[in-house]
Amino acid sequence: xPFAPLQNDTFLRACWRQATDHTPVWLMxxxxxxxxxxxxxxxxxxxxxxxxxxxxxxxxxxxxPLARYPLDAAILFSDILTVPDAMGLGLSFEAGEGPRFAxxxxxxxxxxxxxxxxxxxxxxxxxxxxxxxxxxxGRVPLIGFSGSPWTLACYMVEGAGSSDYRLVKSMLYxxxxxxxxxxxxxxxxxxxxxxxxxxxxxQAVMVFDSWGGVLADGAFQEFSLAYTARVLAGLKRNxxxxxxxxxxxxxxxxGPWLEAMRELDCEVLGVDWTVNLSAARRLVGEGSDAKAxxxxxxxxPQCAVRAARADRGRSGEGAAGFRQAAHQPxxxxxxxxxxxxxxxxxxxxxGPCGCARAGRARTITRPAQKLKIGNEAAGAxxxxxxxxxxxxxPFVKHKNGVGTRTYAQNTCCTAQDYL
Numbered sequence: 001x002p003f004a005p006l007q008n009d010t011f012l013r014a015c016w017r018q019a020t021d022h023t024p025v026w027l028m029x030x031x032x033x034x035x036x037x038x039x040x041x042x043x044x045x046x047x048x049x050x051x052x053x054x055x056x057x058x059x060x061x062x063x064x065p066l067a068r069y070p071l072d073a074a075i076l077f078s079d080i081l082t083v084p085d086a087m088g089l090g091l092s093f094e095a096g097e098g099p100r101f102a103x104x105x106x107x108x109x110x111x112x113x114x115x116x117x118x119x120x121x122x123x124x125x126x127x128x129x130x131x132x133x134x135x136x137x138g139r140v141p142l143i144g145f146s147g148s149p150w151t152l153a154c155y156m157v158e159g160a161g162s163s164d165y166r167l168v169k170s171m172l173y174x175x176x177x178x179x180x181x182x183x184x185x186x187x188x189x190x191x192x193x194x195x196x197x198x199x200x201x202x203q204a205v206m207v208f209d210s211w212g213g214v215l216a217d218g219a220f221q222e223f224s225l226a227y228t229a230r231v232l233a234g235l236k237r238n239x240x241x242x243x244x245x246x247x248x249x250x251x252x253x254x255g256p257w258l259e260a261m262r263e264l265d266c267e268v269l270g271v272d273w274t275v276n277l278s279a280a281r282r283l284v285g286e287g288s289d290a291k292a293x294x295x296x297x298x299x300x301p302q303c304a305v306r307a308a309r310a311d312r313g314r315s316g317e318g319a320a321g322f323r324q325a326a327h328q329p330x331x332x333x334x335x336x337x338x339x340x341x342x343x344x345x346x347x348x349x350x351g352p353c354g355c356a357r358a359g360r361a362r363t364i365t366r367p368a369q370k371l372k373i374g375n376e377a378a379g380a381x382x383x384x385x386x387x388x389x390x391x392x393x394p395f396v397k398h399k400n401g402v403g404t405r406t407y408a409q410n411t412c413c414t415a416q417d418y419l
Contacts, residue, residue: 002241003133003201003240006138006140006203007138008139008140008141010072011024011140011204012141012203014294015268016244025070026074026075027065028075030062030074030075031062031065035065035068037064038064041057041060041064044057045057048079048093052079055124055127055128056131058131059131059132059135062074062076062077062132063132074139074141076125076129076132076142076143076144076197076202078145079091079099080147080210081101081152082122082193083152083186083193084155084186085101086117086119087117088117089102089103089104089156090103099161101156101159101160104157105182106157108178111178111181115185116185119192125197127200129144129200129201133202133203141204142201142202142203143205143206144197144198144200144202144205144206145205146190146193146194146206146207147190147208148210148212148224148249149183149184149186149187150186150211150212150215151208151210151211154168156182172219179223183227186227187230187234188230188234190231191230191233191234192234194235198235198239198240199239201239201240202239203239203245204245204247204248206248207228207231207232207247207249208250209228209249209251209252211252212225212253213251213252214253217256217257220257225257225261225264228249229263229264232249232264232265232266247267248269249264249266251270254271254272255271258271258275259284261284262283262284262291268293268296269284269296270295272297277295277298281295
């Protein structure tokens with residue numbers, strides 16, 4: 001299927017550690033309950049899975065945030081648990097309780113029965129990717145994704161979300177052979193799943209290792225990192241249009257293992273808000289070798305939804321870290337998300353929660369009143385109520401009626417606490 005030429009490649013350039021004129025922005029859970037139009041579409045679908053398995057609905061909700069916010073990428077609307085659902089575990093979403101499996105994997109027989117699912121059972125995901133890519137018409141790139149083998153294992157063994165991961169860790173420590181078998185099946189399944197998304201039109205793919213950070217040192221390397229590496233080794237390098245596809249890995253709580261993660265065969269590492277950015281850049285972002293990584297994330301998601309102006313003074317080490325990272329030598333090569341544009345110098349802005357952010361300024365020649373994040377007027381004309389305010393004022397500065405927008409350090413917020 002031929003696709004329209006890409007009009008905004010800022011996100012992809014940043015993934016490849018190339019110079020950009022601003023820091024690209026996208027949000028985890030970009031389509032979600034904070035948008036009233038999403039709530040309306042979900043009500044029509046009847047359930048979360050009714051929404052995710054309907055190609056037209058999935059396309060619609062993926063595009064909804066782009067109508068409101070000046071984002072630099074779209075991310076497929078789906079769920080990380082579609083793969084184990086296709087294995088026959090029986091996924092459902094209970095109101096107020098989150099995802100739940102009818103058939104959790106907790107004994108030797110259940111593990112032995114696991115196999116890579118027929119990708120035809122996930123056709124609705126790949127059809128949605130193709131539909132979204134076509135509907136985007138080259139406006140911004142499309143990100144596909146999957147959960148990591150370990151994160152999927154957590155849900156598959158626990159049967160639902162968990163606060164202590166008692167069951168999955170019991171298998172890990174008590175029957176590591178079973179855990180390795182489960183993770184091997186998951187890794188091969190995730191690789192096949194992401195490859196099918198790439199074939200359908202995904203222009204970047206991301207592995208969410210949401211629960212890697214709950215593991216002990218040593219266990220993380222053996223049971224999470226090794227199987228994420230197995231996924232990456234099996235991924236296609238070029239997309240349906242022949243263009244190279246960057247690979248992104250995000251481990252929530254993975255700061256202690258950044259040095260080991262530098263060895264992963266991927267282009268981008270996501271870091272959460274607990275990581276010192278300048279330290280992360282020194283560990284994984286420096287050097288001209290193929291192992292150097294672009295960095296993504298590092299913003300506490302509450303910065304976008306809490307306008308706690310009184311906390312601006314609580315920047316601490318984070319502020320110094322951002323300033324240091326922005327002024328490090330070889331910044332242009334080592335940290336593409338901190339790339340200055342050809343005519344602009346680094347700009348530092350303190351966020352509403354007090355964390356200082358380093359970004360790049362670009363001059364917008366539109367009047368300042370049109371620089372508001374979102375498009376409430378257009379929404380009102382369509383009869384759609386405005387969403388709750390997301391405070392992105394730290395990223396917008398006004399002068400004489402003309403605005404200069406400063407983006408936060410890649411606001412791909414590592415938001416497992418959702419908007």
